[in-house]
Amino acid sequence: MEKSMGESRDWLVYDETSLTMFCSVCRQHASEDAKSNSFIVGTKNLKLEAIKDHESSKCHIQVKKRAQGKAAPENTAAMKALTSLKTAQLDEMIILFRNAHAITQKRKAISRLRMAMQ
Numbered sequence: 141m142e143k144s145m146g147e148s149r150d151w152l153v154y155d156e157t158s159l160t161m162f163c164s165v166c167r168q169h170a171s172e173d174a175k176s177n178s179f180i181v182g183t184k185n186l187k188l189e190a191i192k193d194h195e196s197s198k199c200h201i202q203v204k205k206r207a208q209g210k211a212a213p214e215n216t217a218a219m220k221a222l223t224s225l226k227t228a229q230l231d232e233m234i235i236l237f238r239n240a241h242a243i244t245q246k247r248k249a250i251s252r253l254r255m256a257m258q
Contacts (some may be wrong), residue, residue, distance in 0.1 A: 151204075153192065160184050161191075166200055169207045174199050 151165040160182030167180050174180065179194045195199055209216045241251075 147196070149191070155182060158182060161186060163194060163200060166194075166203045167212070169203045170199065174203075191201050 151163050152161060153164045154161045161179075162182045163179040166174070166177060170177065170180055177201070183190065209218075213222060248250070
């Protein structure tokens, strides 16, 4: 369905057999406690005000974020934090292996590696 300003409401679906409309995003991604929401079950209230109310509802906004996260997980805050953590771990491993390599090249005891790490 279309917004009056030309923006798409592709999440809004009208079921001609039951004469109801529902939110496809909320229906697919909502938590169990939200399954009784009228836009998940299907509503016969076809007024624009009802659509705008659902569109700006906390439930719909959270579900849209969850769906976007599933579609592009690399853009989520959790994935960015994980990538940062893995980068830090990789940097630590690189330093550790460089030290181990340098110690073995100079034919020093590997016990010196522990001292180099401290």
